[in-house]
């Protein structure tokens with residue numbers, strides 16, 4: 001079993017079963033995530049026999065780097081997992097530290113019309129260990145700390161709820177990587193019941209919603225999940241999240257030429273937000289091959305932006321992060337598979 005999937009309470013339970021004190025788990029956890037030991041024999045303080053037992057019961061498994069592309073302040077990593085599955089992670093160097101965007105599934109079942117990842121139907125969920133290992137592998141490769149984690153890579157995190165929340169428990173723990181909850185953003189296409197579950201957790205972090213359309217007719221076409229959980233239900237959940245956590249929610253809106261970028265859409269979006277504490281992030285579409293969508297013109301984006309801003313909505317235009325490293329969801333994997341004829 002991969003040790004990186006064990007939460008601290010699980011490791012304590014393991015120690016107790018061996019007849020050891022639970023505090024031994026803390027030494028191990030600190031060894032793994034603070035000293036970054038590469039071998040169980042290097043675990044601080046523990047006695048020899050216990051280290052040997054650990055080495056028998058667990059492995060320290062990191063993914064294999066297949067390809068790395070670097071942009072100005074982004075780097076994208078294509079990793080191969082034990083079963084040969086390919087996953088992507090993107091590191092973005094920002095003023096406030098290093099943000100790592102990680103994948104939560106191999107492929108994705110949500111089938112959003114404009115998204116490359118939808119082409120690869122979900123093969124399987126990632127385990128918590130495989131998500132933690134993405135953070136550790138990138139820290140090791142770039143020899144820098146990851147300060148923020150964004151669950152915005154391939155996959156729908158709320159479609160893999162148990163492993164994703166175990167991952168969050170591991171990387172946020174003060175005695176481990178200590179990436180605080182405020183620094184862990186979860187992005188979802190809107191699996192409404194899981195949004196309610198997530199807000200019940202202790203101090204949940206920032207939430208981003210991939211909205212992309214302000215009415216059901218359009219959203220049904222772009223995002224099949226909307227047929228299960230329509231816009232009104234989603235916005236009710238978003239407002240409940242804000243009320244419960246006292247945090248703003250980020251609405252992601254990818255600008256698709258002639259599809260969702262008209263002034264009427266901006267007005268509909270403003271009406272959905274009303275006076276709630278939602279911010280809007282306008283994302284230039286990163287054109288992917290063969291999906292039939294094009295990015296909106298800068299002119300139309302500006303008109304859309306101004307309508308929202310004039311209504312007093314906080315709106316941000318995301319700069320085209322990662323176009324040079326093919327950072328849009330699923331693009332590196334798609335290109336790699338094409339190149340290698342897989």
Ligand code: SAH
Pocket residue numbers: 110112114115116151152153154155156157187188189190208209210252254283284285286287288328329
């Ligand atoms: N499933 C989650 C997280 C993964 S997608 C979610 O839906 O939020 C990360 C974000 O990138 C989503 O907002 C997605 O809609 C968007 N996206 C996908 N393909 C894109 C592209 N080609 N250009 C710009 N954004 C894209």
